[in-house]
Amino acid sequence: MQQLVSMEDLHISFDTVRGRLHALRGVNLTLAEGETLALIGESGSGKSVTAEVLLGIVDMPPGRVDRGRISYKGDDLLTMKPSVRRQIQGNEIAMVFQDAIAALNPVYTVGWQIAEQFKVHRGWSMARGREKAVELLGRVGIPNPQERVDQYPHQFSGGMRQRVLIAMAIALEPRVLIADEPTTALDVTVQAQIMQLLARLQSETRMGMMLITHDMAVAAEVADRVAVMYAGRIVETGSVVDIIEKPSHPYTQALVRLALHDARKGSRPRISGSAPDLVTPPLGCAFAPRCAHAQAVCTKQDPQLHVVSGAQSAACHFARELHLG
Amino acid sequence: MLRMLRRRILESVLSLVFLLVVVFILSRLTGDPSSLYLPETASDAVREEFARAKGFNLPIWQQFLTYMGDLSRFDFGESLRQQRPALSVVLEAYPATLRLVMWTIIAAVTTGVLLGCLASLRPGSLIDRLAVGLTVTAASIPDFWLALMGILVFAITLGWLPTSGMSTPAHWILPVVVLMLRPAGSIAQVVRGSMISILGAPFIRAARGRGLPVRRLVFLHALRNAAIPVITLVGVQTASILNGAVVVETIFAFPGIGRLMISAILDRDFAVVQAAVVVIALAIFTLNIIIDLIYGWVDPRVRT
Amino acid sequence: MTRILKLLLRDRVALVSALYLVCIVVACGLAALFLVQEAAAMKFGSGRLAPFDFARPVRDWLGTDQLGRSVLYMLLVAGATSLSIAICAAIIAAATGTVLGIAAGYFGGIVDTLAMRLADVILSFPSLLLAILFVYLFEPSATNIIILLVISRVPLYLRISRAETLEISRRLFVDASRMLGASNLRICRRDILPMVMPNVLTLVALDIGLLMLIESALSFLGIGIQPPSTSWGLMVASGRELMGTAWWLTFFPGLAISLTAVASSFLSNWVRIAADPAQRWRLELGQGSEGR
Numbered sequence: 001m002q003q004l005v006s007m008e009d010l011h012i013s014f015d016t017v018r019g020r021l022h023a024l025r026g027v028n029l030t031l032a033e034g035e036t037l038a039l040i041g042e043s044g045s046g047k048s049v050t051a052e053v054l055l056g057i058v059d060m061p062p063g064r065v066d067r068g069r070i071s072y073k074g075d076d077l078l079t080m081k082p083s084v085r086r087q088i089q090g091n092e093i094a095m096v097f098q099d100a101i102a103a104l105n106p107v108y109t110v111g112w113q114i115a116e117q118f119k120v121h122r123g124w125s126m127a128r129g130r131e132k133a134v135e136l137l138g139r140v141g142i143p144n145p146q147e148r149v150d151q152y153p154h155q156f157s158g159g160m161r162q163r164v165l166i167a168m169a170i171a172l173e174p175r176v177l178i179a180d181e182p183t184t185a186l187d188v189t190v191q192a193q194i195m196q197l198l199a200r201l202q203s204e205t206r207m208g209m210m211l212i213t214h215d216m217a218v219a220a221e222v223a224d225r226v227a228v229m230y231a232g233r234i235v236e237t238g239s240v241v242d243i244i245e246k247p248s249h250p251y252t253q254a255l256v257r258l259a260l261h262d263a264r265k266g267s268r269p270r271i272s273g274s275a276p277d278l279v280t281p282p283l284g285c286a287f288a289p290r291c292a293h294a295q296a297v298c299t300k301q302d303p304q305l306h307v308v309s310g311a312q313s314a315a316c317h318f319a320r321e322l323h324l325g
Numbered sequence: 326m327l328r329m330l331r332r333r334i335l336e337s338v339l340s341l342v343f344l345l346v347v348v349f350i351l352s353r354l355t356g357d358p359s360s361l362y363l364p365e366t367a368s369d370a371v372r373e374e375f376a377r378a379k380g381f382n383l384p385i386w387q388q389f390l391t392y393m394g395d396l397s398r399f400d401f402g403e404s405l406r407q408q409r410p411a412l413s414v415v416l417e418a419y420p421a422t423l424r425l426v427m428w429t430i431i432a433a434v435t436t437g438v439l440l441g442c443l444a445s446l447r448p449g450s451l452i453d454r455l456a457v458g459l460t461v462t463a464a465s466i467p468d469f470w471l472a473l474m475g476i477l478v479f480a481i482t483l484g485w486l487p488t489s490g491m492s493t494p495a496h497w498i499l500p501v502v503v504l505m506l507r508p509a510g511s512i513a514q515v516v517r518g519s520m521i522s523i524l525g526a527p528f529i530r531a532a533r534g535r536g537l538p539v540r541r542l543v544f545l546h547a548l549r550n551a552a553i554p555v556i557t558l559v560g561v562q563t564a565s566i567l568n569g570a571v572v573v574e575t576i577f578a579f580p581g582i583g584r585l586m587i588s589a590i591l592d593r594d595f596a597v598v599q600a601a602v603v604v605i606a607l608a609i610f611t612l613n614i615i616i617d618l619i620y621g622w623v624d625p626r627v628r629t
Numbered sequence: 630m631t632r633i634l635k636l637l638l639r640d641r642v643a644l645v646s647a648l649y650l651v652c653i654v655v656a657c658g659l660a661a662l663f664l665v666q667e668a669a670a671m672k673f674g675s676g677r678l679a680p681f682d683f684a685r686p687v688r689d690w691l692g693t694d695q696l697g698r699s700v701l702y703m704l705l706v707a708g709a710t711s712l713s714i715a716i717c718a719a720i721i722a723a724a725t726g727t728v729l730g731i732a733a734g735y736f737g738g739i740v741d742t743l744a745m746r747l748a749d750v751i752l753s754f755p756s757l758l759l760a761i762l763f764v765y766l767f768e769p770s771a772t773n774i775i776i777l778l779v780i781s782r783v784p785l786y787l788r789i790s791r792a793e794t795l796e797i798s799r800r801l802f803v804d805a806s807r808m809l810g811a812s813n814l815r816i817c818r819r820d821i822l823p824m825v826m827p828n829v830l831t832l833v834a835l836d837i838g839l840l841m842l843i844e845s846a847l848s849f850l851g852i853g854i855q856p857p858s859t860s861w862g863l864m865v866a867s868g869r870e871l872m873g874t875a876w877w878l879t880f881f882p883g884l885a886i887s888l889t890a891v892a893s894s895f896l897s898n899w900v901r902i903a904a905d906p907a908q909r910w911r912l913e914l915g916q917g918s919e920g921r
Contacts, residue, residue: 057534090535102527106626107549120537152625168535340750351766465890467842469849470865470883473872481873568757572846586758587850590765598765605758613753 004176004208005031005054005093010068012053015061019279023049025232027068028305031176034206036199038219038240040255041229044275047212050229051178054210055095056085072176091121094174098181100161104153110137110164111149117171136167140197159190163197170201177202180212195222216259220244225311228252231276231286234305238312248314248323250291285316293318329627333617337610344606348599349392353385362405362595401603402596406589411596415582415604421491422570422581423608428501429566430559433508438555440509441516442543448521456517460510468569472503472576489578500573507569508562515558519551526550553624560616563609636903643899646892650837653889657712660705668706668859672697680877692877694868700881707859708885714771714860715841718778723833725779726786731821733787734794735813741791748784756781757846764852774853778840786829793825827904834900838893845886861886 012024023046031037041047052058054070056077070077072093077085097103105113114136115129124132130149137145140163153161162182169177179198183191199222202209213219219226219240226243228236228251236249247253254271273290276282284299285291291298297317305315308323316322362375383391395401401411444456479499480488487496523529524547532546571583578584582601589597621627637644660668672693678685680692680700688699733741751759763777798821806820841861847853848862856863861882868878 055534057530086536086538088536089533090537095531095534097527097531099527103531105528105532105546105550107624108546116537117535120535120541154626339746340753343746343750344754348762351762461891461894462887465838465842465894466887467845467849467862467865467883467890469846469862470879470886473865473869473879474883477872477876477879564753564755567755568846571757571761572850575850586761587852590761590852595765598762602758602762606754609753609755 002033003030004033004073005029005210006071007050007054008069008071010050010053010070011066012049012058012063013066014063016279022066022278022281023063023232024053025278025281027229027232027234029227029234029237031208031210033175033208034202035224036202036209036211036222038211038213038223038226039229040213040216040219040226042214042271042275044278045229046232047229048180051095051180051210051212054176055093055178056089087121090117090174091172092174093176093178094169094172095178095180096162096165096169096182099185100158100165101153103165104161106153109150109152110156110168114149114168114171117168121172132171133167136171137164140164140167140170140201141193142167158186159194162186162190162194166194166197166201170205170207173205174207176208176210178210178212181214182211183218184213198222216244216255220259228255231281232278233286233315235287235316236312236314237305238308238310242310242312246312246323248308248312248319249287249316250293250322251287252314253322293322329617329621330614333614337613341603341606341610345393345396345603348602349389352595353388362593396603401600404589404594404597406592406594406597411594411600412604414597415585415600418580418582418585418601419604421579422567422574422583425497425500425504425570425574425579425581426563426566428497429504429508429570430563432501433505433512433562433566434555434559436505436509437512438516438548438552440513442520442548444513444517445520445524446543448517453517456510456513459506460514463506463510466506468503468507468572469576471506472499472573475499475503476576489576491577491579496577500577500579504566504569504573508559508566511562512555512558515554516551519554520547523547523551549623553620556616556620556623560613563612567605567609633903637899640899642895646895646899649888649892650896653708653885654712654716657705657708660702661709661713664702665706668699668702670698677871677875679875680881691881692875694875694878695871700877703859703864704861704881704885707861707864707882710771710854710858710860711841711844711862711886712837712889714775714778714844714854715837718775718782718840719833719836721775722779722782722836723786723829726783727790727822727825727829729783730787730790731794731825734791735798735821744787745791748787751781751784752788756843760843760847761852764847769847769852769855771854771858774844774847778843781843782836782840786832789828789832790825793828794821797821797824827901830904831897831901834893834897836893838890841886841893842890 007027007029010024010027011022014021014023025046027046027050029037029039029050039047039050049058053063053065054077065078069079072088077088080088104110111130111133112126114133115124115126118124118129118132119126134145134149137149142148142160142163148156148160153164156164162185166182177198182198183194186194195218198209198211201207211219211223223240226236226238226240227234228243228249230251236243236247236252238248243252244256247256251271258271271290276286276289282288282299284297284301285294285303288294288298295317301317303315303317303319305313306319307313308319312323314323399412401415403409404411404414407414440452440456440459444450444453447453476488476499479486486499487493490496491500520543524543529542529547532542537546567583570581571587573579574581574584575587582605586598586601589595589601637647667688673696677695678689678693678697680690683690688702691700691704693699694703729744733744759781760777763780764773767773767776806815844853844860845862845865848860849866851866854860854863864882865879865886868875868882872879
């Protein structure tokens with residue numbers, strides 16, 4: 001399996017009114033061909049920033065890369081020339097956004113917006129692009145694609161719009177697909193359909209998929225590997241089976257517990273306390289204030305991600321103990 | 326869409342009727358309607374004869390019925406000065422004004438949109454401040470003064486442009502430039518604000534994420550969305566342009582409706598003034614309807 | 630009051646504008662009281678003098694017209710007319726329009742619909758043309774011009790105060806007042822009026838310049854202020870014939886109009902922010918009213 005994406009020690013910060021916000025404080029990730037990586041975390045953990053910096057739509061300034069690199073097929077995306085980067089965007093790395101109505105231009109038909117990509121990246125005519133758009137809409141399960149291709153975004157229902165976004169994302173057959181909470185805004189029945197669609201598309205194209213979610217239950221269903229994110233950092237990674245059966249970080253454990261408990265309802269996990277302020281990140285472990293197992297060493301030393309067993313790593317001083325039960 | 330059009334047409338007709346009624350009432354309010362038509366030096370005998378001929382001594386409601394009846398047949402009476410139907414006089418002057426306003430709108434929209442776009446891409450920069458400066462000064466400098474200064478500098482001192490008349494394209498430069506500055510400034514401001522908020526919208530970020538080049542993003546994706554409030558603005562600005570046209574036509578001796586109205590006032594030719602007011606009102610209402618149609622074409626969300 | 634002054638001091642642009650306006654109003658006011666004779670005084674042999682010759686007496690500093698009259702003095706006296714018309718009309722229009730607007734918004738019903746229709750018609754028509762019609766029917770005179778300016782601006786005040794009123798009258802604190810037994814008048818005065826004032830004041834500041842522009846245009850076209858009275862617009866018109874040889878006759882009155890309009894525009898920007906308690910922080914932080 002070829003490795004497509006590799007994020008190494010990525011540090012990203014933003015200039016805000018209150019000061020410098022350290023959104024990513026050392027993110028290490030890999031994504032291989034054909035595998036689905038679930039990036040899990042609560043809001044503010046930095047998972048959206050991670051996705052956006054991979055796609056390349058983070059404004060710099062006010063954002064800044066303090067350290068690290070992102071390799072795509074060996075090349076560092078962060079130091080690439082913008083024109084080269086633009087060739088990768090949408091073409092080889094594509095993203096499906098959370099809120100479909102916000103991601104689509106309201107004054108153009110969906111067919112036009114899909115066809116445009118072929119025009120820009122492959123030099124096709126808009127007519128040829130439109131034909132391909134009809135095909136794509138059919139592929140993502142939109143009925144009557146011949147008619148619907150000339151309709152405007154506001155004429156679609158939520159679930160259909162999300163399918164349109166997916167069609168747009170896979171149009172140029174990207175190698176990496178990032179899905180940022182693709183089903184959060186939809187209701188439960190539609191959620192399942194969309195997830196099935198994504199899984200099917202992935203197995204057809206062997207693309208690597210990075211699924212961003214806050215819900216461990218969703219990850220459990222579709223992911224091969226899981227990366228848990230907290231306060232701008234990856235605190236645990238491993239195969240989905242390992243993570244759910246033997247979570248080795250207190251935060252992961254809490255997430256798993258909540259997911260199992262609320263598997264039917266699908267509500268957001270809520271752990272007592274709140275995430276730290278990333279303008280002044282804590283010295284020790286960021287999770288310590290909310291951790292049931294916290295000891296003195298936790299507030300003084302920042303635990304690094306280390307191997308717990310096999311392909312599983314966690315960033316906790318007591319990971320081994322937690323792993324063994 | 327059709328429903329909105331129907332409503333708009335109905336509103337316009339009502340407004341027009343209302344305007345006519347107001348004109349009627351006002352003209353009778355002055356006590357002696359004949360004095361509106363006749364020169365001040367007319368003797369009492371002439372006035373009485375005139376009043377009788379026009380039916381001013383009939384009961385008010387009867388006068389009103391005749392008035393409305395005449396209007397519905399497009400009979401605005403005769404221009405005393407030119408001994409012709411007032412309506413023909415007005416319609417002759419119409420094309421000059423129409424061309425002037427049209428060119429002004431084209432120039433104002435082009436300049437305003439370009440300036441606003443550029444300013445929005447670099448907020449706070451020199452070009453942005455220039456755009457704001459232009460808007461404030463353009464709105465504050467009186468049209469007539471600007472026109473005169475323009476003539477002073479470009480026609481009299483430098484001799485580059487002619488001072489009056491409308492025969493050659495060169496004759497149109499000063500009038501159009503003077504007339505278009507204020508609307509261009511307003512449009513630039515609106516485009517700037519609109520573009521700044523659109524450029525920050527999620528769908529633009531999503532489009533960036535698809536690898537679309539900046540030029541395409543700005544001119545195809547953002548601008549079409551930002552243009553929507555501009556269309557309404559152009560409708561509003563037309564009234565202001567017409568204001569300016571009166572002055573510009575007078576100064577540059579364009580034979581348009583504005584100049585006609587002024588001379589009709591100074592000549593006390595009420596029939597012409599009345600006809601001009603009605604024709605202008607009709608033109609404005611038509612323009613509003615056209616604007617609604619354009620609006621529907623640009624923003625598909627309105628069509629349903 | 631001192632707090633307002635402090636806010637003004639922080640915004641240099643608005644400060645300069647306010648100072649300019651105060652100076653010119655005072656200067657014109659004094660001129661109207663004391664300089665009327667001087668302004669009309671013709672001095673043969675001193676005709677068509679160019680300006681900026683500071684060796685000559687003060688009266689000649691902005692030049693003279695073909696009859697030797699001082700442009701400077703005429704400017705000040707004419708300014709008194711232009712400014713007083715604009716200020717009067719602005720205040721009357723604001724007062725009338727706001728009262729009508731609050732009434733329309735608060736009581737609603739047929740009165741409201743009628744008022745809005747009327748306002749729409751007046752607003753959609755070019756103001757100058759309405760003015761022309763009005764002036765034709767009723768003879769140009771200072772009073773009539775004020776009336777006409779008022780009529781053309783009232784709809785705007787009506788609209789904005791009605792919109793504010795509609796929004797506010799739905800809010801809880803109005804209901805609370807009503808429950809406490811306050812009369813309608815009291816509610817309007819104590820609860821609604823203060824919320825409407827910021828927008829109204831902003832518009833008044835802007836109108837001083839705007840109405841003056843309209844009056845100048847009318848006077849220039851010959852259908853505004855009539856001689857022997859004078860206004861800035863009239864001065865521009867009379868200087869027009871001599872534009873090639875005596876440019877200062879048209880330049881200075883037009884400049885005066887422009888500067889006053891610009892000052893009123895900047896001041897109105899400041900008022901918009903200073904009068905609204907929710908926005909005042911911008912001035913307190915020293916950002917100024919341009920928002921930068």
